[in-house]
Amino acid sequence: MQETATPKRGGARERILELAEAATLEKGFGATSIEELIAGAGISKSGFFHHFRDKNALAKALIERYLANDEVILDGLFARGDELSEDPLQSFLIGLKLFAEMLADLPEAHPGCLAASFVYQEQLFDGEVRALSRRSFLRWRARFAERFDAIAAKYPPRVPIDRAALADMAAALIDGGITLGKSLKDAKILPAQVLHFRNYVRLLFDPAI
Amino acid sequence: MQETATPKRGGARERILELAEAATLEKGFGATSIEELIAGAGISKSGFFHHFRDKNALAKALIERYLANDEVILDGLFARGDELSEDPLQSFLIGLKLFAEMLADLPEAHPGCLAASFVYQEQLFDGEVRALSRRSFLRWRARFAERFDAIAAKYPPRVPIDRAALADMAAALIDGGITLGKSLKDAKILPAQVLHFRNYVRLLFDPAI
C-alpha cells in the first residue's frame, strides 16, 4: 500500500479508477469531481481526458472493473462450496454461508454496490452502462437458477417456486441489504440478510428441517 | 393531465415537487437541474429559491413528502389486513398480498424508492436528509417487528429468528426488488419478491404448511 506521494509515471489510469470507485461508493458518482480525482492521482486534467473521453467513459470502466471483480469473488466462494460437498443443496448453502462470513468479516460496512448506485443516478450513462449492469444481473440470475434446478431435482420444494424469481431474490436481498446497511450504518445487516436467504432456501428444499 | 402551459399563480411549490420527484426517480437527483424544473413549472429562478433555500432543501421536502405518502399507503393496506382477519399471521399475510397486488397493478414498473436513491448519491445532503430516511427505515423495522412478535407468540417459528432482521428483510427486498426491476425494466420483479417474502413468513410461522 504505497502512498501516491510519488507521482510514478504510468498506471495513472488504475489510480484514477481506484480513487473514483471509493469516492463514488462514498458520495455518489455525480458528486465525485474529476478535479478531486486528478489531484489525488497526481496527474493533470489533460491526463485524465487522455485516458477517458468523458466522465461517462469513467463510469463504464468503473463498473466493468467492479462487476468483473465481484464475479471472481463470488465464483470463488461457490466453487469452494462445490469442493466441500457433492450435494447441490449443501454446496449452495455452504457457498451462502461463506459469503455471509466474508461480509461479516469486512472491517466496515460493505462500501456499496456500484451497479445499484448507477441504476438511480442519471440517465447520462448513454445506456451502455445500464446495459452492462443489466447483463450482469441476468448472468447471476441464470447461474443461480441453474443451481436451483439441480437442487429442486433432488429435493422437491415444499411449495412451488419460480427459479428465476428465487435467483432475483438473492440479488435483491444483497442490494437492499447493502443499501439498508449503508443508511443505518450497520455492518451486520447485510450478512444477516444473506443468512435469511439461506434460511429460506433451507425451508424450501431441505427435507431435514 | 393538464399541461403547464397556463402559468397558474400559486401552487408552484407543489408543481416543482411533482416534477422533481419524477425527474429524480428517472435520472437521479444530481442530474435534475433547477433550470429544467422552473422551465417545467413555469416560474422564474427567483421563484424557486423563494420556496427552497437551496437544492438540499428541495431534496428534504421531496423525501418528506415521499415517506409520508408511502406510510399512508402501506398503513392502509395492513389496516385492511387487520380488518379482514383477527389472526396476527393471517392479517399480516393479507396485508402483504394486498401490497403485492397493488404493485402488480401499477401500469408501469414502480418508479423507484427515493429513500434508497438518496442513500448513494452525494454526501451533500447535510445529514438531515439521511437522518430522515434513516428514521423512516427504523420506524418500519419497529412496526414490522411488533407484528412478528404477535405472530411468534401465537405460532412458534420453525427456526429461531431475529425479529429486527426479519423486518429489515422486508425493507431490503422491497428496495432491492425496485432496483432490480428498474435495471431489468421488468415490472413483475417487485411484486414477485414481496410474495417471496410472504412465502418465507408462511414457511417460518404457518403450522398449516
Place this chain on the structure above:
DNA sequence: GGCGTAGCTGTACCGCAAGTACGGTCGCGG
C-alpha cells in the same frame, strides 16, 4: 384603508466543474 406578507418576476453577477483545443515533453520499443 392602509400594511404586511406570501408568492412571485427580472436582471445581473459569481464560482466551480465539465469539457475543448492544442501544443509541448519524456521515455521506450522498433
Place this chain on the structure above:
DNA sequence: CCGCGACCGTACTTGCGGTACAGCTACGCC
C-alpha cells in the same frame, strides 16, 4: 532516430448552483 503512448500546461467555453437586490401583486387582517 522515429513514432507513439503517456502524460503536462495553458487557456478558453458552457452550464449549473447560488447570491443579491429591486420590484410587483393579490390577499388577509387590524
